[in-house]
Amino acid sequence: MKKFTGSVLAAIVINTVAFQPALAQEEGTALVPLPSLDDFTRGEDGWAFGLGLGVEYETAYEGSDEFGFEAQPAGAIQWRRGDNIFYFAGEALGWRGLRSDTWLFEATVAFDEGREEGDSDKGRLNGLGNTEEGTEFVLQARRAFDNDWRYWLDGRVITGDNGNLGVFGAGRRFGETRDGTGSELGIVAVFNDSKRANRDFGITASQSAASGLNATNLSGGFRSIGINYTYRNYINKNWQIFGEVFYEHFSSDIRRSPIARSNYEAEVGIGFIYVF
Structure with a gap:
């Protein structure tokens, strides 16, 4: 999701905000009032459904200097019981639970698509082959400074067939509603082990011979620092608009690949x- 056009996104956001507050107040309370965590339950127990489509302008693969548009399905099937939500969203199946008003825990099983040689239209991945697909397990904990979730800290561990990631961040929520709409700004530091670093950026001797690129073996450690802005609002009773801007800056170790x-x-x- 890269550079769609900041001015276009900003114009849509500003126009939507102009008539949103009155509608948002009618919506139910979200499990956690953070726009980055979709909640279609309207504060009620039982089944909830959201179905939609997003368009992203993003880099072709991690570390690429090629950009392009891509359509992505959006939404989820959710089932809520009190302070717990179970969900199925695309290639992820998970649980999210609120504890003591200021602690949020989440566990997810997701599918990692990997990378294909054809992801580069300029042939810059030729000879490297496809990276393996795999299953990932995500464990997350968020701690708010108060039950309004204005400021929060976040920790995530992502482990799977292709290595491990650790993500640590902090964020701030904007807006007064508690229905999961408004906007949110977060900053994260990302760490990886050597297996994950080399899966994404390493080059073996055989890959070097086939691609002409220098063989590269990376160690684990600091991977990147990123910043993310999320926006979500209701246009009317059933339709939501959402947007995201994300930037991740790689460490010097990654950049040498x-x-x-x-x-x-x-x-x-x-x-x-x-939202049905």
Whole structure:
């Protein structure tokens, strides 16, 4: 999700905000009032459904200097019981639970698509082959400074077939509603082990011979620092608009890989969801 056009996204956001507050106040209380965590339950127990489509402008693969548009499905099937939500969203199946008003825990099983040689239209991945697909397990904990969730800290561990990631961040929520609409700004530091670093940016001797790129073996450690802005609002009773801007700056260790044609990854996305 990279660079759609900041001015276009800003114009849509500003116009929507102009008539949103009165509608938002009618919506139910979200499990956690953070726009980055979709909640279609309207504060009620039972089943909830959201279905939509987003368009992203993003780098072709991690470290790429090629950009392009991509359509992505959006929404989820959710089931809520009190302070717990179970959900299925695309390639992820998970649980999210609120504890003591200021602690949020989440566990997810997700599918990692990997990378294909064809992801580069300029042939910059030729000879490297496809990276393996795999299953990932995500464990997350968020701690708010108060039950309004104005400021929060976040920790995530992502482990799976292709290595491990650790993500640590902090964020701030904007807006007064508690229905999960408004906007949110977060900053994260990302760490990886050597297996994950080499899966994404390493080049073996055989890959070097086939691609002409220098062999590269990376150690684990600091991977990147990123900043993310999320926006979500209701246009009317059933339609939601959402947007996201993301920027990730790679560490010097990652940037020394020939795969990293750019020292950053970025994306901009916008979309709509119909909440049943």
